[in-house]
Amino acid sequence: MTVRQAGTVRRPSARTRRLAAAGLTVLVGLLVSTRWWDTHRFQVPVLQAAFPVVGALAVGWAALLLALRHRTAATVLAVLAALVPLLLAGGSLRSDTVPARPGDQVVMSANLQYGRADPAALVTLVRQQRVDVLVLVEVTPDAAAALRRAGLDRLLPQSAGSPRTGADGTMIRSRHPLQTLENAQVPGLFGSPVARVRAPSGTYVVKGVHPYPPAGELVAGWHRQLRDLGRWVRAQPTDEPLVLAGDFNSSSAHPAFREATAGLTDAHGAAGKGWVRTWPVGQRVPPFVQIDHVLQRGGRVVDAGSATVPDTDHAVVWARLRVPG
Template sequence: MVRILATVAGLGALAVGLVALGARWLPVSGHPSLIVAAASPYLAVAAPVAMLLLMLGRRWILTLVAVALTVALMWVHVPRYLGSSGPDVAAVDLRVLTANLGMGQADPAAFVALAGAAADVVAVQEMTQEAADGLAAAGMDTAFPHRVIVPAPMASGIGIWSRHPIVHSGRVDGYALPMVGSRIRIPGVRVDTTVLSVHLAAPWPMPIGAWQSDLALFPDTLREVGRSAGAGAVIVAGDFNATADMAPFRRLLDQGYGDAGPDAGAGLVRTYPGRGMRPPLLGIDHILTKNCSAASAATVVVPGADHRGLLATLRVPVDMTAS
């Protein structure tokens, strides 16, 4: 009887593990597939459970299948915690913070204190006019004298603050929500660095169409930004409303970009939901990099906001043309 129960439970766990692996490559066509892809790191735990149960049931061929599935899932998830080293070139450290301000509800004084102590460049999303005024009153413009901001109601506001000079800036239109870009002159770096603050459409609880459209269009924007940057570093920071386990997000990396969290060995870098004492479940805020590398990454609490911020130290090469 024990063997039968173990076999049935093991088969169920094996099925869940197969779903966890397959969901990473399936198209996200609706809310059910979206939810399964987002949950896949948690569902992956079912694979080793299946292996143990099928061993208990003495189903050796099925056990080997479960072992293979466990190895495949480890191959997918473990590298996120190991990181990858960037090129060994002379570089300048640049601390980048991205934060969704929760429709302007983040505490201005707390956010300025956080950013002022930890960052050189700050990308924000969901910045209302009231939030922009509050940040200015709390000293944001003093700590970061260079800025390009577009405050707007609800979730539409966006902005970038920098300690270093912004030599060019502009909006990126054509998406559900506005984005802004800038060229930042970092002391000691030969070619100016391009920084984008982005906010892709949310796929939940509203219809998923706008999210699909944004993610389908964004590779073209990344390709064009990379072409325009030339040998300069590109940093794309913001709320992507997508996890690294969703195939449409990973297609963004095909343009030669890295994802700072996994590249730095920070794991899932879960940022949402950020309110309350419980840890977040999903890593939907990202810092993408091109022509630079991530040395470290971590989430930070943003009081009042419904996301945690993502803070990364990036290594920006002094002279990419020489590497």
């Protein structure tokens, strides 16, 4: 009779290792596939927001199996799952822009996080980027007053929308004349003003966007608001340029966002900026998702970028757009 030496650790059998690899591969594949699950149930939108992290996990898992020369069907499936984020990442690096010229419009969006963002820093950024239109999200009456004292009215004297307490206030500020088209504040909903900008190079319509976040009891409302946004976009005339800017609380990994913004061009995507991360800024978890966007239809993208402002958990996003006259 053979006696096993005390303290010896028995290695898993080859069959056990194959089953474990297959199980993990199926799990990774399911996580990657959530990008196409158009549902607000079971907190799927929260998982979809983390798709860049899921994509990195899929690529890492496939690389590990290849490095270990794990010659099974699980490796093939892992490689196929990893190709999805790799192809999407490659597409995000392709640029489709036009050269800058006088008359281009710079549109910026800033979520002030309940009005806490540093007003002086934001006004400095507006001045540096020569912003023509600024969409302010979560702008409170106190924040609006602080921005006024910091000099925003001198740079962007025109306004549409209203400051509100909490997260409800959304405003459009402009250096050019504004014609307010929509300014209804629905009780319980975040503001979403619409205005026509009369720039010297031509007119265009701007909509400030801020649906609910897709979390907890608000997730069904988030899904409904994105559907409503898509219907609104499709109802707009196509003979005038259209710009949507704000905190969409969703990314390109959300099917509801992709459907709502079909036919619009994401400025950062057109500029080939790759993995843009606008939230959460300054938290224990580093930013991993772009939920703040500048989208356009009827024009061209010249450039796009982002910057940070103290005391808000969102990055500021901006885009330089060619608006046809």
